[in-house]
Amino acid sequence: MLILKNIEKTYQTGAITFKALNGVNLEVESGDFVSIIGPSGSGKSTMMNILGCLDRATAGTYILDGHDVAEQADSQLSQFRNKKIGFVFQSFNLLPKLSTLENVELPMVYARYDGAERRKLALKALEKVGLKGKENNKPTEISGGQKQRVAIARALAMNPGIILADEPTGNLDSKTTIEIMKIFQDLNAEGHTIVMITHEAEIAELTNRVVTINDGQITNDTRIRPIQKSKREWIS
Amino acid sequence: MRGLESIKMAVFTIWSNKMRTALTMLGIIIGISSVIALVSLGQGSQKKMQDDFKSMGVNRATLYMNYEKEYDETDAFNRRDVETIRRIYGDKIRAISVSGYLNTKYFSGKKEIGVNLSAVNETYNNIDSFTIVSGRFLTKSDVNEGKPVAVIDVKIADKVLKTRDVLGKRLTLQTDDGSVSYVIVGLYSKPKSMMDIGGNSSNYSAYIPISNLELQTGITNYEQVEVSFKNATDMNGNLTQLTNLIEKRHNQVGNKLYLSYNAEREMAMMNKITGSMTLLVSVIAGISLVVGGIGIMNIMLVSVTERTREIGIRKAIGATRMDILSQFLIESALVSSLGGLVGIAFGMGLAQLLGMMIKIPPAVSPSIMFIAVAFSCSLGIFFGIYPANKASKLDPIDALRYE
Numbered sequence: 343m344l345i346l347k348n349i350e351k352t353y354q355t356g357a358i359t360f361k362a363l364n365g366v367n368l369e370v371e372s373g374d375f376v377s378i379i380g381p382s383g384s385g386k387s388t389m390m391n392i393l394g395c396l397d398r399a400t401a402g403t404y405i406l407d408g409h410d411v412a413e414q415a416d417s418q419l420s421q422f423r424n425k426k427i428g429f430v431f432q433s434f435n436l437l438p439k440l441s442t443l444e445n446v447e448l449p450m451v452y453a454r455y456d457g458a459e460r461r462k463l464a465l466k467a468l469e470k471v472g473l474k475g476k477e478n479n480k481p482t483e484i485s486g487g488q489k490q491r492v493a494i495a496r497a498l499a500m501n502p503g504i505i506l507a508d509e510p511t512g513n514l515d516s517k518t519t520i521e522i523m524k525i526f527q528d529l530n531a532e533g534h535t536i537v538m539i540t541h542e543a544e545i546a547e548l549t550n551r552v553v554t555i556n557d558g559q560i561t562n563d564t565r566i567r568p569i570q571k572s573k574r575e576w577i578s
Numbered sequence: 579m580r581g582l583e584s585i586k587m588a589v590f591t592i593w594s595n596k597m598r599t600a601l602t603m604l605g606i607i608i609g610i611s612s613v614i615a616l617v618s619l620g621q622g623s624q625k626k627m628q629d630d631f632k633s634m635g636v637n638r639a640t641l642y643m644n645y646e647k648e649y650d651e652t653d654a655f656n657r658r659d660v661e662t663i664r665r666i667y668g669d670k671i672r673a674i675s676v677s678g679y680l681n682t683k684y685f686s687g688k689k690e691i692g693v694n695l696s697a698v699n700e701t702y703n704n705i706d707s708f709t710i711v712s713g714r715f716l717t718k719s720d721v722n723e724g725k726p727v728a729v730i731d732v733k734i735a736d737k738v739l740k741t742r743d744v745l746g747k748r749l750t751l752q753t754d755d756g757s758v759s760y761v762i763v764g765l766y767s768k769p770k771s772m773m774d775i776g777g778n779s780s781n782y783s784a785y786i787p788i789s790n791l792e793l794q795t796g797i798t799n800y801e802q803v804e805v806s807f808k809n810a811t812d813m814n815g816n817l818t819q820l821t822n823l824i825e826k827r828h829n830q831v832g833n834k835l836y837l838s839y840n841a842e843r844e845m846a847m848m849n850k851i852t853g854s855m856t857l858l859v860s861v862i863a864g865i866s867l868v869v870g871g872i873g874i875m876n877i878m879l880v881s882v883t884e885r886t887r888e889i890g891i892r893k894a895i896g897a898t899r900m901d902i903l904s905q906f907l908i909e910s911a912l913v914s915s916l917g918g919l920v921g922i923a924f925g926m927g928l929a930q931l932l933g934m935m936i937k938i939p940p941a942v943s944p945s946i947m948f949i950a951v952a953f954s955c956s957l958g959i960f961f962g963i964y965p966a967n968k969a970s971k972l973d974p975i976d977a978l979r980y981e
Contacts, residue, residue, distance in 0.1 A: 396978075
């Protein structure tokens with residue numbers, strides 16, 4: 343469902359050219375739980391941005407769910423981010439002035455769902471991440487772990503095929519980290535494809551497959567567990 | 579995003595930045611309120627003037643001598659001119675009278691009070707608008723016989739003679755040549771008009787028969803003829819016919835010795851003056867609105883920078899460029915429309931206040947309010963385009979990284 347072929351990404355800053363990705367080849371099957379591990383500056387965030395259709399590759403081909411991303415218009419990429427991909431960020435990226443419920447509803451606002459439908463789905467997503475009863479709290483009124491749960495609920499709201507998580511436990515203590523990882527594992531068990539960036543090996547151990555990236559190239563790709571048989575059909 | 583959703587979102591943002599929104603709106607509020615106040619005062623005074631003209635009579639006109647030309651005394655209007663006009667154009671004219679003036683003084687003890695005598699014929703009460711409070715106006719026999727009778731302003735009775743029980747009493751007035759004495763036959767009252775700029779307003783007035791003035795002074799020719807037509811259609815055409823007739827009677831054809839004016843012409847001139855004043859004021863207010871609009875643009879640019887991260891988040895979860903663009907455009911349009919509405923309210927209050935001070939009731943037309951709102955809304959859109967476009971073009975990755 344995700345295919346990267348010879349992906350290159352070059353940044354030009356003045357006279358200096360920097361190659362963040364230098365020929366990345368990766369295939370992620372539906373229902374997999376992949377962790378991408380690598381040191382700072384290895385290119386893992388760049389790869390995540392390309393996978394998440396936030397950025398375009400300088401060269402190479404990225405096929406998302408059968409679509410060649412390079413050929414899509416910006417508005418189409420917005421649609422992909424809205425419907426096919428759910429983002430979870432290290433720094434949560436919730437809108438501080440909106441309640442948790444409104445934060446979770448936001449992707450559905452852009453998908454033009456009506457108010458009642460949004461509310462119903464958002465409440466369901468919040469319940470799924472164990473935040474029932476916190477729907478009217480502002481992000482400033484809840485803990486870091488709870489914020490990340492809200493972010494996960496938001497990523498789940500549109501029921502996307504893929505969840506992209508960029509160091510989702512980076513700002514959390516070890517106990518909360520375990521809780522959040524458990525949620526990801528459950529979501530994977532339900533059939534969500536998850537790609538997660540981390541720089542902690544022990545976190546990576548909790549996924550099905552560990553891809554190591556160094557200097558813009560994949561240097562190792564190890565499967566730890568088989569892809570779980572999913573009860574869930576691919577929804578796009 | 580659907581329109582309603584965007585508006586809700588904009589209202590939320592505006593509400594959560596109340597102070598800033600209020601300050602941003604200030605420029606628009608000041609601009610719109612001054613436009614509303616001045617335009618409604620302008621329209622109010624225009625309306626008052628029109629009402630005054632109406633009460634003076636839209637059917638009314640004055641023929642007068644062209645003071646820029648030299649002419650003999652016998653070239654001026656006389657009573658026979660008036661009689662001829664009345665005979666020929668009787669179907670069009672309700673009333674016509676020459677009017678002569680005589681300035682006199684009334685001595686009340688040692689106090690000297692000016693009384694302006696207007697010498698007219700018995701039809702004059704159909705030309706000027708005044709009401710007979712008691713007694714009667716001049717009659718045909720008064721005029722035919724040159725009787726020494728007067729119809730006096732009720733104010734003379736109230737303020738000078740200190741009694742209204744004056745009918746049949748004598749009023750003795752001093753002229754340059756001696757003294758004249760009139761029997762008071764009637765009291766009239768006239769509504770105060772903005773047009774009463776000619777004539778010394780501290781003086782009092784009275785009407786006497788034109789023939790009596792002729793007997794007193796020997797004058798037979800007058801500078802002015804006042805006329806009231808049966809209806810106000812084609813006043814200019816009718817007046818031309820009248821002046822042509824008088825030109826022929828005085829052998830002055832083509833000399834432009836006789837001129838005329840009527841309320842309609844006066845009104846057109848006044849409208850032109852108030853129109854250009856309104857235009858001037860609107861231009862000044864327009865400048866302040868543009869300044870207000872730039873203020874909105876400035877704040878919207880700050881807001882875009884401040885909310886860079888929010889924009890990044892919204893884009894990451896699926897907002898298109900159009901979504902972001904419309905979000906900021908709606909916000910600035912809403913802020914400026916709101917400023918427009920508040921400005922209308924302030925402007926109406928200001929107009930009432932100023933109107934009370936200068937004694938002109940302001941006239942607020944719905945069309946100017948509609949224009950004000952529409953203008954401020956489009957101002958918001960116009961000055962919102964640049965910031966909104968900037969927001970919509972933000973790169974989501976950079977925006978997400980923005981601290």
